[in-house]
Amino acid sequence: MTTDVWSTPERVALRALARDFTTREVVPYLDEWEAAGELPRSLHAKAAAAGLLGVAFPESAGGQGGNVIDSTILSEEMLYAGASSGLLASLFTHGIALPHIVGSGNADLIDRYAKPTLAGELIGALAVTEPDAGSDVAGVRTRAVRDGDTYVVNGAKTFITSSTRADFVTTLVRTSDDPHHGLSLLVVDTSTPGFSVVRRLDKMGWLCSDTGELAYVEVRVPAAQLVGAEGTAFAQVAHNFASERLGLATHGYGIASRALDLTIEWVRQRSAFGKPLIGKQVVRHKLVEMKRAVEVSRVYAHHVVERHAAGEQVFAEAALAKNQCVAACEFVVNEAVQLHGGAGYMRGTEVERHYRDARILGIGGGATEVMNDLIAKALGW
Numbered sequence: 593m594t595t596d597v598w599s600t601p602e603r604v605a606l607r608a609l610a611r612d613f614t615t616r617e618v619v620p621y622l623d624e625w626e627a628a629g630e631l632p633r634s635l636h637a638k639a640a641a642a643g644l645l646g647v648a649f650p651e652s653a654g655g656q657g658g659n660v661i662d663s664t665i666l667s668e669e670m671l672y673a674g675a676s677s678g679l680l681a682s683l684f685t686h687g688i689a690l691p692h693i694v695g696s697g698n699a700d701l702i703d704r705y706a707k708p709t710l711a712g713e714l715i716g717a718l719a720v721t722e723p724d725a726g727s728d729v730a731g732v733r734t735r736a737v738r739d740g741d742t743y744v745v746n747g748a749k750t751f752i753t754s755s756t757r758a759d760f761v762t763t764l765v766r767t768s769d770d771p772h773h774g775l776s777l778l779v780v781d782t783s784t785p786g787f788s789v790v791r792r793l794d795k796m797g798w799l800c801s802d803t804g805e806l807a808y809v810e811v812r813v814p815a816a817q818l819v820g821a822e823g824t825a826f827a828q829v830a831h832n833f834a835s836e837r838l839g840l841a842t843h844g845y846g847i848a849s850r851a852l853d854l855t856i857e858w859v860r861q862r863s864a865f866g867k868p869l870i871g872k873q874v875v876r877h878k879l880v881e882m883k884r885a886v887e888v889s890r891v892y893a894h895h896v897v898e899r900h901a902a903g904e905q906v907f908a909e910a911a912l913a914k915n916q917c918v919a920a921c922e923f924v925v926n927e928a929v930q931l932h933g934g935a936g937y938m939r940g941t942e943v944e945r946h947y948r949d950a951r952i953l954g955i956g957g958g959a960t961e962v963m964n965d966l967i968a969k970a971l972g973w
Contacts, residue, residue, distance in 0.1 A: 597661060597901075598661065603665055606647065606665055606669075607665055607668075609643070609644070610669035610670050611670075611673040613638075613639070613670075614673035614675045615673055615674070618635075618673075622679065622800065625679070626799040626800045626945070629800065629802060630682070631679065631800055631801075631802075635683060636715060637713070638712070639712060640710065640712030640713075643656055645710050646710035647663055648662055649690070649694060649706070650694065652702075653706045653707060653710065654702075654706055654708075654709075660838065660901050661897055661898065663684075663687065663839070664842050664893075664894075664897050667680055667839065667842045667843065668846050670846075671842075671846030671847060671849070672849060672850055674850070676945055677798065677843045677949040678797060678800050678801040679801070680843065681798055681801045681843075682753065682754050682798075682800060682801035682802065685715070685716065685758075687835075687839065688718040688832065689718045689758075689760075690705070690762075691832050692819050692832065693705055693706050693762065693779065693819055695820075695828070696820045698819070705779060714759040715754055715759050716759065716760050717754045717758040717760075717761045717762070718752070718753075718761070718762045719749040719761045719764065720749070721749060721750055721751045722747070722748060723750055729764070729830075730771040732765070732775060734746070734748065734764070735747060735765060735766045736765035736766065736778060738767070738815065739812075742815055743765070743767075743778060743812070743813045743815060744811070745765055745780065745808045745813055746808055746809060746811070748807055748808070749763070749805070750793075750805045751803060752804050752805070753801055755789060755806055756789050756792050756803075759781070760780060760782060761787075762777055762778075762780075762819065763777065763778050763779075763780045764829065765777070765778055772826045773824075773826065774823060775829075776819075776820075776823060776824070777820065777828060777829075778813050778817055778818055779813075779817040779819060780808070780811060780813050780817070784811050786809045786811035787808055788806070789804045789805070789806060790806065790807050791805050792804055796952075797945070797948035797950070797951055797952055798949055798952055833957075835900070837913070837958065838900060838910050838914070839957075840914050840953055840957045841910070841913040841914045842893060843917075843953055844889065844917030844918045845886055845890045845917045845920060847921050847946045848917075848920050848921045849886045849890070851882075852879070852882045852883060852928065854928065855882070855928045855943065858931065858932055858935075859879070878927055878931060882924045882927055882928070885923050885924055889913075889920040889921075892912075892913055892916055893913045896909045896910055896912075908971060911958070911963040911970075912963075914953075915954075915964065918950075918960060921953060922950055922954070925943065925946050925950045926947070929943055
């Protein structure tokens with residue numbers, strides 16, 4: 593059961609700030625950004641000036657000193673106010689690009705990458721997925737070979753969020769043949785010779801979030817840009833999985849809650865056969881089922897987020913929360929489009945965007961099927 597940690601004076605103020613920022617700086621321009629296929633860099637600067645980019649990062653790294661509860665509240669309120677899942681994925685990509693850097697304690701990397709990013713001056717991305725290695729992190733083939741004081745990187749990455757605008761990419765590379773202890777993280781500046789964005793990828797949803805396919809050809813990266821010790825990246829990436837999956841769980845119930853609100857408003861206004869749609873029992877029952885899916889998902893996700901914030905190991909629980917929230921979201925957005933009728937199928941209707949955006953949630957951050965297998969193993973089954 594959620595507690596008052598979600599409604600402290602500071603977090604109530606954060607909710608209001610997030611809603612106000614979304615209403616002023618996001619909603620009026622979201623269709624334009626969807627058409628453009630990316631967010632303007634100026635939005636990062638505005639979000640930083642509002643104190644939103646670093647809510648879950650320590651002040652020593654340029655953040656506001658909060659934790660996963662604060663980042664969850666921020667995502668919730670932005671979605672409730674009309675932001676999209678794709679916008680959050682792109683504006684807050686540093687939520688997966690920076691934690692390893694900050695967690696390493698490397699003062700030079702923090703000063704050069706974390707602080708400027710949280711100030712809205714740089715954009716970072718995380719490159720893990722490859723053409724032959726998605727959820728199977730141990731299958732990464734992009735290789736980095738030590739040559740004096742540099743690493744020479746060769747390989748390819750795909751489906752990388754924010755990579756076509758990124759100034760740096762925190763890149764998972766193979767530094768030895770050991771499946772789990774042969775992986776390392778390198779911060780690669782996108783201006784480095786040999787690094788290139790091969791192409792921008794067109795997607796079903798998340799249209800305002802740029803996604804790229806990357807190539808590394810004899811890319812020389814200073815050894816000083818190694819994040820943590822060589823061979824420790826599998827553990828680093830796995831440690832951040834819980835936060836990433838809880839973030840996607842928040843997208844799930846956040847989108848669902850917004851779609852439900854939009855649908856309630858629609859069926860109150862829309863009439864059929866002489867009365868508002870909400871007067872139909874079958875419609876009211878659908879709304880109840882949608883409400884149940886949203887609330888059960890939100891309460892469980894909040895429970896796991898609280899445990900994660902308290903330092904508990906929630907590997908299985910985070911995956912459970914993700915799967916529950918994704919399933920709820922898919923159900924709710926489907927019903928939202930159905931209850932909107934023909935209008936719900938039209939491009940430009942908000943529920944139509946949420947319907948498209950929701951489809952990635954069961955794939956990104958670990959596919960639902962992979963999550964189920966990991967949960968079963970964690971539970972000893």
